[in-house]
Amino acid sequence: MAEVEALQAKSATEVEALRIKYLSKKGKITALMADFRNVSADQKREVGIKINELKNKAQERINSLRETLASTDTEDENIDITRTAYPIKLGTRHPITLVKNEIIDIFARLGFSLAEGPEVEDDWHVFSSMNFADDHPARDMQDTFFVESHPDIILRTHTSSVQARVMERQQPPIRVICPGRVYRNEAISARAHCFFHQVEGLYVDKDVSFTDLKQVLLLFAKEMFGEETKIRLRPSYFPFTEPSAEMDISCNICGGKGCSFCKHTGWVEILGCGMVHPNVLELNGIDSKKYKGYAFGLGVERITNLKYNVKDLRMFSENDVRFLKEFEAAN
Numbered sequence: 609m610a611e612v613e614a615l616q617a618k619s620a621t622e623v624e625a626l627r628i629k630y631l632s633k634k635g636k637i638t639a640l641m642a643d644f645r646n647v648s649a650d651q652k653r654e655v656g657i658k659i660n661e662l663k664n665k666a667q668e669r670i671n672s673l674r675e676t677l678a679s680t681d682t683e684d685e686n687i688d689i690t691r692t693a694y695p696i697k698l699g700t701r702h703p704i705t706l707v708k709n710e711i712i713d714i715f716a717r718l719g720f721s722l723a724e725g726p727e728v729e730d731d732w733h734v735f736s737s738m739n740f741a742d743d744h745p746a747r748d749m750q751d752t753f754f755v756e757s758h759p760d761i762i763l764r765t766h767t768s769s770v771q772a773r774v775m776e777r778q779q780p781p782i783r784v785i786c787p788g789r790v791y792r793n794e795a796i797s798a799r800a801h802c803f804f805h806q807v808e809g810l811y812v813d814k815d816v817s818f819t820d821l822k823q824v825l826l827l828f829a830k831e832m833f834g835e836e837t838k839i840r841l842r843p844s845y846f847p848f849t850e851p852s853a854e855m856d857i858s859c860n861i862c863g864g865k866g867c868s869f870c871k872h873t874g875w876v877e878i879l880g881c882g883m884v885h886p887n888v889l890e891l892n893g894i895d896s897k898k899y900k901g902y903a904f905g906l907g908v909e910r911i912t913n914l915k916y917n918v919k920d921l922r923m924f925s926e927n928d929v930r931f932l933k934e935f936e937a938a939n
């Protein structure tokens with residue numbers, strides 16, 4: 609009995625050998641059954657029960673060996689199921705995604721909610737609703753990708769189109785942040801690409817002032833580039849804002865002392881901004897006498913360049929894993 613209970617096997621072939629040894633026609637237990645004839649009449653009952661028990665035990669043991677082997681699949685003796693698993697290589701987030709998320713995060717803490725819209729847009733949302741004159745050069749084929757058969761359909765050149773979509777369906781207060789990919793018909797080089805990423809912001813409410821805008825942008829710059837960062841606003845022009853400005857931050861590479869990155873000025877430009885033009889509010893169904901707003905737009909690649917010192921814009925779209933892996937720690 610003990611012999612049968614201790615039976616071991618490492619493969620299906622060995623299990624089969626055990627079955628033959630004990631239970632086949634010529635097997636040990638079958639032989640015992642054949643001998644049963646010779647047992648004296650008064651012992652028949654007791655011996656009969658014992659042999660039957662033995663036969664059932666052997667069958668059970670062989671079945672259970674077969675099942676364990678099938679479930680662990682150790683047919684191939686080279687597989688060690690106790691070995692630690694191979695480490696799985698995890699992917700990393702793209703630097704543009706990392707920085708975009710960080711920007712969204714900063715503005716989310718200031719109460720801005722996320723708004724997204726289509727990359728293939730119509731002329732109205734990208735240009736007309738944003739107060740672009742009919743003959744504005746940005747509408748030119750040189751700058752914008754058009755669908756040849758439908759000149760009204762274009763690839764958006766900025767995510768201001770998302771702001772238009774928010775304003776047409778929602779009355780103030782509006783406080784949104786619009787991240788997304790935009791397209792411009794530029795020759796690809798280290799400094800320009802035909803697509804890039806933007807984050808634009810829009811705040812419309814009663815009594816919104818330029819001071820509010822400046823304070824929010826200063827806070828953003830400090831959160832993004834460090835507490836010691838300074839900002840500077842220079843007058844500029846956009847059709848959708850009046851007044852308009854471009855914002856520089858103190859060069860985060862040299863700390864404002866002047867280096868080749870900031871062309872020895874101590875400042876680098878990071879975004880465009882301004883007070884929403886009353887025409888834009890009216891074109892999008894918002895009463896410009898009651899409400900005011902500010903807007904700003906920044907390029908994610910630009911911020912990433914500054915933060916991680918990436919000199920060539922093309923690196924962001926070539927997907928060279930050696931480059932992408934450098935951002936593993938920032939994930």
Ligand code: PHE
Pocket residue numbers: 765766767768808809846849880881882903904905906
């Ligand atoms: N839409 C502008 C651009 O793409 C950025 C911008 C947004 C400027 C909002 C001012 C206000 O360049």
